[in-house]
Amino acid sequence: MRREFALLSIILFVVSVSLLVSIIAHYIYIPGINIRPLAHIYLNTTYNLVNRNFTANSPEAVTAIVWDYRGLDTVFETTVFYLAIIGSIALGRGLFKFSKSSGETGLSIIVKSVSRITTPMIVTVAVSIALHGHLTPGGGFQGGSTAAVAPLIIIIAFSQYFLIERGISKDLMLVIRSLGLLMIGIVAITAYFIGVFTKTPAFVLQNQAKTVSPVSLPAYLGGQLISGTLWFFNLAEFFAVLAGFTIVILLLVIPERAFKSDVK
Amino acid sequence: MINPVTYFLSLILTALIVNLGLSLYGVFFRPSLIKKIIALTIFSDTANTFAILIGFRRWVDNQPSIPPVIVGDYTSEIIQKEFIKRSVDPLPQALVLTAIVIGLAVTLFLVFLTLQIYRTYGTLDIREIRRLRG
Numbered sequence: 001m002r003r004e005f006a007l008l009s010i011i012l013f014v015v016s017v018s019l020l021v022s023i024i025a026h027y028i029y030i031p032g033i034n035i036r037p038l039a040h041i042y043l044n045t046t047y048n049l050v051n052r053n054f055t056a057n058s059p060e061a062v063t064a065i066v067w068d069y070r071g072l073d074t075v076f077e078t079t080v081f082y083l084a085i086i087g088s089i090a091l092g093r094g095l096f097k098f099s100k101s102s103g104e105t106g107l108s109i110i111v112k113s114v115s116r117i118t119t120p121m122i123v124t125v126a127v128s129i130a131l132h133g134h135l136t137p138g139g140g141f142q143g144g145s146t147a148a149v150a151p152l153i154i155i156i157a158f159s160q161y162f163l164i165e166r167g168i169s170k171d172l173m174l175v176i177r178s179l180g181l182l183m184i185g186i187v188a189i190t191a192y193f194i195g196v197f198t199k200t201p202a203f204v205l206q207n208q209a210k211t212v213s214p215v216s217l218p219a220y221l222g223g224q225l226i227s228g229t230l231w232f233f234n235l236a237e238f239f240a241v242l243a244g245f246t247i248v249i250l251l252l253v254i255p256e257r258a259f260k261s262d263v264k
Numbered sequence: 265m266i267n268p269v270t271y272f273l274s275l276i277l278t279a280l281i282v283n284l285g286l287s288l289y290g291v292f293f294r295p296s297l298i299k300k301i302i303a304l305t306i307f308s309d310t311a312n313t314f315a316i317l318i319g320f321r322r323w324v325d326n327q328p329s330i331p332p333v334i335v336g337d338y339t340s341e342i343i344q345k346e347f348i349k350r351s352v353d354p355l356p357q358a359l360v361l362t363a364i365v366i367g368l369a370v371t372l373f374l375v376f377l378t379l380q381i382y383r384t385y386g387t388l389d390i391r392e393i394r395r396l397r398g
Contacts, residue, residue, distance in 0.1 A: 015275070018271065021278060022271040022275075031273070031322050032322060033321070033324060039319070039354060040348070043332065043351050043354065046354075047339075049339060059338040062354050070358065141362060142365075245368075252379065
C-alpha cells in the first residue's frame with residue numbers, strides 16, 4: 001500500500017510540475033527556436049562546397065565533431081575506455097587458464113540455430129554502421145558496440161569454449177585492440193608528417209585544409225566520399241572497441257571452478 | 265493556451281530531474297553493490313538524456329526538427345540551407361555518443377570488480393564488506 005502511494009505521488013508530482021514548467025515556458029521558450037552560435041558553425045561547415053577552408057567534408061555533423069573538430073577530445077576519451085578495460089584485465093590476471101569443455105555445452109538446438117543465422121547479420125550491420133559513419137548516423141564507437149553483441153550471443157548460446165577452440169582468445173583480442181589504437185595514432189599524425197616533408201605548416205589530427213595549414217587528406221577515394229581521416233578513424237575505432245568489449249566479456253564468463261582452483 | 269509539444273517536453277524534463285534524484289538515492293542508500301551499479305547506470309543515462317535535450321530545437325514553421333545529418337544530395341545548396349535551418353545541435357550528441365560507450369566499459373569493469381568482491385568475501389552487502397576489513 002505504501003509503495004503504491006509513493007509511486008502515485010511521484011507520478012502526480014511529475015505531471016503537476018511539468019504543467020507549471022510548460023506554463024512558464026509559454027513566456028520564455030524552452031527549447032529555443034535558434035541553436036547556439038557554435039552549433040551553427042558546425043552545421044554550416046560540416047559539408048560546405050563554398051567555404052573550402054573550414055569544411056570537414058562529411059555530411060554527418062556528429063562524426064565530423066567526434067573525429068575532426070574535437071579529435072583530441074575523442075583520443076583521450078578512447079584512453080579512458082581502455083583504462084577501464086586494462087583495469088578489468090589487471091583484476092582478472094592469472095584467471096585465464098581454461099579447462100577443456102566436458103561433453104555437450106550451450107543451450108538447446110533451437111537457440112543455437114537461431115544464433116547461427118543472426119550472428120553474421122549482427123556483424124554485417126555493425127560493419128555497415130562503422131564504415132558509413134561519415135555518411136549516415138553511426139561511426140566506430142557505435143559499430144564496435146553493436147559488433148560486441150555477437151561474441152556475447154555466441155558465448156551464451158554455445159559456451160565460451162566455442163570461441164576459444166576457434167582461436168578467439170584474450171591475447172588475440174589484445175593484439176587487435178593494440179593494432180586499432182596504433183592505426184588511430186598513425187592516422188592522427190599523417191597530416192602532420194605530410195606537412196613536415198612538404199615544408200608546409202600542418203597540425204596533428206588535421207583532416208581537411210585550413211587557412212593557415214593547407215595540407216589536406218583526400219576527401220574522395222575512387223569517386224567515393226571518405227571524408228579524409230574520418231573513414232580510417234571509424235575503421236580503427238571499430239576494431240578497437242569490438243576487441244576491448246570482447247576481452248571483458250570473456251573475463252566475465254570465466255567459470256567459478258576455474259577461480260576456485262586458482263585460489264587453492 | 266498550453267502548447268502540447270511544450271507540455272510533453274517539460275514532462276520529459278521534470279521526469280528526468282525526478283529520475284536523477286531517485287537514482288542518486290539508489291546509489292547512496294542501497295546496501296547491495298549490484299543495485300548501486302544499476303542505479304549508477306540509470307543516473308548516467310539520465311544525464312545523457314539531459315545533454316541531448318539541451319541540444320534540442322523548437323520546431324521551425326511547424327516542421328519537425330531533423331537530426332544533424334544531411335540526407336540526400338549533400339552537394340545541393342537548397343538541402344544545405346534547409347539542413348542549417350532545421351537541424352538540432354550536434355555537439356551534445358557527439359559528447360553523449362562517446363560517453364555511452366565509455367559508460368558501458370566502466371560498467372563492465374564495475375561488474376567484474378563486484379564479481380571478484382563476491383568471490384572473495386561471499387557477500388555483496390556493503391555493510392558486511394566494511395566490517396570484514398580487508
